[in-house]
Amino acid sequence: MITITVFKHQDQYRGFRSSGHAGYAEEGSDIICAAVSALTVNAINSIDELTDDAADVRQDEGYLELRLEGTCSKESSLLLDSLVLGLESIQESYGKKYIKIATKEV
Template sequence: MIDVTIFTDSNKQYVGFKIIGHAGYADSGSDIVCAAVSTLSVNTVNSIEKFTDDTIEASTDDSVGSLEMKFTSNVSKESKLLIDSMLLGINDIMNSFSKTYIKISYKEV
């Protein structure tokens, strides 16, 4: 299962996210659920870096299939929109392929 954790502050504003795990929809290399979530999450990080002035820290661990991103500056409305868009895509994948493969949770930090 892919675990998506959205980190928020006490005002429910985004401060980062972590995505970890493998969907298990198909064999490694053929898992379109994993590929779709990976594409959305990596594109979100790349878009925040390229299209906003926000600063972030991002790290990956291929051995467990994880991507973690945290803002190191205030979060712009553009970054909020990009994360909202990522979540829209992930929710669409969940609705298309069953909630068995992906879980989204929110954590105040």
Template sequence: MFHVTVYVNSAKEYIGFQTSGHAGYAPEGKDIVCAAASVLTINTINAIDQFTGDRAILEAEQTEGYISYRIDGEVSADAELLLKSMVLGLTEMSHDEDYAQYIDLTFEEV
């Protein structure tokens, strides 16, 4: 299962996330759930880096599907919007009856 924990601060702003595991929907290279979740998370990291001035702390380990990403300091409105967009996509996947059993989405206040 692909696990995603979204970090939320006391102001209810998204400030980062952690992923781990693989969806297991299909064999490696054919797993559309893992591919979709990976695109959402990696594109969010790249977009924040490219389009905002926010600094972040990133750790990743590809074989385990592990990513730890957290904005370092105050979160800009642009970065939070990009994180909200990622959460929207992941939420839709986690509520889809065809994919819900392959993705676990949780929220953690930090």
């Protein structure tokens, strides 16, 4: 199962952590892992390229984390809102057996 923890401060997302593997299909053929990877990596790359916001990014096998540092621009906020919308759509389509999304106040 992929576990997504979305970090939130008041009403604004401040980052996320993704860990684990969906187990939907064999490695290399798992469309849920591929979709989550595409969304999370794109969010990080978009924040890096399209905003001036500073972020701490950590990555390892089956693990990816982004935490915004300082204030969060409207652009980063929108990109994180979009990420969560996409992740929730995957969860709705494939179920909580493969992806779990939680929110953590920071």
